Amino acid sequence: MKVLDSLHEECPLDKRTDWQFLYKTTGKYSGLSIVECKHCKLQGLFPRPNQKELYTKDYYQGKADYTYIDERDHKKFFQYVWKARIRNIKKFVNSGNFLDIGSSFGGFLESAKGEGFQVQGVEISEYASRYANDIGIPTFNGSLVEAKFPNNHFHVITMIEVIEHIENPSFFFQELTRILKPGGLLLLQTANFDGWQAKLEGPNYHYYMPGHVFYYSDTILKKILTNLGFGRFVSYFGVDFPLYAKLQKSRGSFQKWKDYLTWFRIAYYHFKSKWKRNGFPITSSYVLYAFKNR
Numbered sequence: 001m002k003v004l005d006s007l008h009e010e011c012p013l014d015k016r017t018d019w020q021f022l023y024k025t026t027g028k029y030s031g032l033s034i035v036e037c038k039h040c041k042l043q044g045l046f047p048r049p050n051q052k053e054l055y056t057k058d059y060y061q062g063k064a065d066y067t068y069i070d071e072r073d074h075k076k077f078f079q080y081v082w083k084a085r086i087r088n089i090k091k092f093v094n095s096g097n098f099l100d101i102g103s104s105f106g107g108f109l110e111s112a113k114g115e116g117f118q119v120q121g122v123e124i125s126e127y128a129s130r131y132a133n134d135i136g137i138p139t140f141n142g143s144l145v146e147a148k149f150p151n152n153h154f155h156v157i158t159m160i161e162v163i164e165h166i167e168n169p170s171f172f173f174q175e176l177t178r179i180l181k182p183g184g185l186l187l188l189q190t191a192n193f194d195g196w197q198a199k200l201e202g203p204n205y206h207y208y209m210p211g212h213v214f215y216y217s218d219t220i221l222k223k224i225l226t227n228l229g230f231g232r233f234v235s236y237f238g239v240d241f242p243l244y245a246k247l248q249k250s251r252g253s254f255q256k257w258k259d260y261l262t263w264f265r266i267a268y269y270h271f272k273s274k275w276k277r278n279g280f281p282i283t284s285s286y287v288l289y290a291f292k293n294r
Helices: 073-090 105-114 126-134 169-179 197-204 217-227 245-255 257-272
Strands: 018-026 034-035 044-045 097-101 118-123 139-140 154-160 180-191 228-239 285-292
Touching: 018 197, 034 118, 034 217, 073 105, 073 245, 097 105, 105 118, 105 154, 126 139, 126 257, 154 169, 217 228, 217 285, 245 257
Parallel strands: 097 118, 097 154, 118 139, 154 180
Antiparallel strands: 018 034, 034 044, 180 285, 228 285
16 A cells, blocks of 8 residues: 655554555545554545635535535524433533534534533634624634633533544644543544444545545544543444434425425434444444543
């Protein structure tokens, strides 16, 4: 395999810079080069586009080639999932300072605020962060490192489909650990590359995108966080909220009664996510709850 000598980023798990070429993607975003750490098998995207240039106003309004669904268009329906997730979080942490990184327009934090948390967002987009601040959700415009939050400050930190966007993850994981209180909860939602879905689809897997920089697994994330002083983990293969919330959210995009037939596909995937084969989940949908040691 071809070794990419020009990639000098440190692997967040084994601290080495020993990467090798894995393959070119063949899915929606074809032609991306995927590399792999020779030792722990963490995957990464290299070379990669300028990340700051990806997250324009068009990205947040759903108008770019590589884009995000504008949560404001269907906020009523997104709230089913947001509120269900907050209810699950409160099984572990009932109150306190709540940070959402990649908080977009602040909708998820509104739900957390409604449940009594003291909320704070971090959002790289000036367009999205300005809107969040205007609706009363305090949001720092910039990176987590630039925000310079105090040590041991947050009871809950959430990153919903965000950790895969982060460059220099070794330093970033250290920063997450620094600002999380002992006993606090770190919630990460991303694709689990231990899952059969990612393994079998290989270069055609839909999660390979221009803005996704590193690709994690349940095994690798737990090892990274264990090395940083996390001692308890709860893995959700699928999502951390009930099927009902997912079905209700999907209604936001329905145009005709036949669209309700998609509920069969959504339900099948939801339950399939709970199944395993040879010890590994069938799908790669995944949420990790990690608790910092006291």
